[in-house]
Amino acid sequence: MNEIRPFRIEIAQADVDELRRRLARTRWPVEVAGTGWERGVPLPYLNELTAYWRDGFDWRAREAELNAHPQFVTTVDGQDLHFLHVRSANPDATPLLLVHGWPSSVVEFLDLIPLLTDEFHLVVPSLPGFGLSPLSGPGWGNLFRVAGAVAELMTRLGYDRFAAQGGDVGAGVVGLLAMLHPDRVVGTHVNGPAPYPFGPPVEPDGLSDAEKVRAERFNTFREDGIGYLALQSTRPQTLAYALADSPVEQLAWIAEKFREWTDPAAELPEDAVGRDRLLTNVSLYWFTGTGATAAHVVYEGMQAFRQFMATAGDAAPAETPTPPPGAVAVFAADTSIRHLVDPMGTVVRWTEFDRGGHFAALEAPDLLAADVKEFFASLRPR
Template sequence: MSKLIEPFQIDIPQSDLDDLIARLTHTRWPDQMRDADWRQGIPLDRVKDLAEYWRTEYDWRAAEERLNRFPQFTTEIDGQRIHFLNVRSSRQDALPLLITHGYPSSFVEFEKLIPDLLERGFHVVIPSLPGFGFSAPVGEPGWAMGRTARAWVELMARLGYEHYGVHGGDVGSAISGTVSGLDGEHVAGVHIVTDPYTAAASATFVPWLADKLNPEDAIDKLALQRMEDFRRNDSGYLAIQNTRPQTIGYGLTDSPAMQLAWIAESFDSWTSLPIDTDQLLTNISVYWFTGTGVSAARFLYEQAHSQDWGAPPSVPQGYSVFGADATVRRLIDPAEGTHWVEHDRGRHFPAMEAPEQLAEDLSVFFDGLR
């Protein structure tokens, strides 16, 4: 296995941009029921507005130039191409921080967080999950959370980082926790972001999280209701990707309107503070130009059919809870003495919604672990 680390620059061919414009121009739009709302999916007007902005005003070349200011690399680990950012702080006491994104996100989620982290004394390492963006294609089954965590441990060793922190949200939180369990000798601590949606979704699919809830307790009853609401109203995308990712992949790969709607729905539903439309479209563009809508969906399929959960965290843990309410801690139930910070604003993507608050939380947690 090659341990070669190669510099990487994003350079999407102009023909791909021209093709995107042509496909958006000739989109065949569905109809919509009168007085339709979000209950049946992202509304038609919302997708049309985003698609028209993507087609006529959004500037991919400007986004490409901004992203290429961050040092990027690729390397092969366990037979898989891995793309990653490795952005080093000028501070002598800088702590390497391994950040893992979730679905349907990418390294683009952290674009506005990185400069603040550099000033606060972090070297920032952000890999693209296998099958996501420029960490593609995926050549074989088995790339779920546990295998990814082992690849991240190898990546940090390959970069020469012997003492580092880990951070993540969404599926990135589970991968980060697993990294800390696998490599506790080198990991200073693990920091996780969560919100009521993530907590309810996690408890829905991880039975032992819900087993401790008492349906007679008022707070536990609310948590159980949140879980049921997720099952009934918000789990459709996950059910499809956990069972038939290939089928949805034809639309995601052939239609930019489909890829746009599929991702924008999650960002619209899972945020409570405004996010930059250009940043959202940059994230979607990475999926589109790399054709990784289907392989990213397969990552969730692989995890749904995997028993490889790696190892639990064995280092200090920190949590930043956005849109906090009393149900979250009941569902997550961290160990006594866990670093816990609650924010009443923001939700699932705080690196885009509230990057300053997230950077402050990371600084406070890890400053005591350097």
């Protein structure tokens, strides 16, 4: 059961052809005249992007790019866990776990990997229900369970001590790893942590000018941009039919988030991450059918979090070991407010950047790589 099996992405040509046929047969909706992104993805934009996905995008080239990295699968707690394992030529390299979020995948780290392998052995898992880790059953929205699974993965790879980095859901997994295995995690680095989306608005009083901008962005998101989360966290199965049946709906569902959450200076998603990177990520969701299962994982995660918040004060506080050192990187599109993210003042490194956003490894891999290297270098014995 602990076997680690080699893996290659080999999407059948029939599936690639079927995608193109479905894209060509799209039944387009009516768009209300004079509207734009405030109502969702505009029809002219999605029509043009779909045409490129159908006729210009080269899946085989992107598949080969992913397959250039060693990939494996192992089964943990009944769940197949896919991962990239890119070893450094440096014999003193630190094992580093890179954990993606939603609506992302291992594709997010393709441009980051070559910037880190001089100092780190990289382990990049596909989270259960995302991309190349098809969901085996319920319960994988529980991030404690996910953290336990990736800790077991590191054990199987022979990494007793390791560093961890992540954003979005990945940041939650990284934080729980530090809580569950403080003796194994040498340090944590997360990007873009945000206030609880269903919580109260952020009050601007007492905030710095930069924090006020991020607070305003969060409050706007809380009022106008939370529809996707409300739907996934309450009715994922209803959404699943559209995501499983229509590649254009899967494209719109993800492209909207790339437009809203990337660097504010980028007018369109591909201005921030590149069109082929965006479509590689979307294609991975489409070919594996994990747009639907990722929605179920979000549902379970939000239910677990609400239950945790409702009962958090019921039990007597238990003594916890000292957590490993943690760092936070905040990019231009983020909504991170330090006193909300780090109320106890335990973060040892807090860095703010003037570009990039939610998908930092895709948008600003140079900034993220440098911050990761500097932080973990500071933890090594001198």
